[in-house]
Amino acid sequence: QKEVEQNSGPLSVPEGAIASLNCTYSDRVSQSFFWYRQYSGKSPELIMSIYSNGDKEDGRFTAQLNKASQYVSLLIRDSQPSDSATYLCAVRRGGSYIPTFGRGTSLIVHP
């Protein structure tokens, strides 16, 4: 059973639209949640971390966490072609040093 699940996509959205990326996890004692962006051929780059239920906003990005339903999402407002990448969700349980990564969702923003 996969511990962190993401739809592999690709998710295709038009420029200027809101892209919604979702991630579910199975470990109920997970406490830390991360979103990374990875361009093709590059390494993952941290976008946001979230630790409490609710929304966390940073520029065009909003992370949403619902621990009761065991999901975390990433919204990208005013999507740009430069946002086209694979987005990795990572989840870490309390007391652990190492997060578990999902396989990532490929996002394509077309002009």
Added chain:
Amino acid sequence: KAGVTQTPRYLIKTRGQQVTLSCSPISGHRSVSWYQQTPGQGLQFLFEYFSETQRNKGNFPGRFSGRQFSNSRSEMNVSTLELGDSALYLCASISGQGDYDTQYFGPGTRLTVL
């Protein structure tokens, strides 16, 4: 602060050879983790080091080993290379903030085994 550095960036080896990859974490970070990333398996955890001690280990064969030095720089070694070891090897520098620990990845080393 300078970011995570990894050397070399690209490597081509043949089966049976061994390889050593190097990682220097962000200044002040004392923990590093290593991952293997392949298209088929995604990001897979290799091991994590803190203050020169291996603190966590993933499910990889003994051909994969690592170490950390007193200056927090880390190396990983793969012996008796196999074709399936071709991958992007990523080092992550860990911020050391307890429950708020965050991993910052280096640019990676692209290893090709022929």
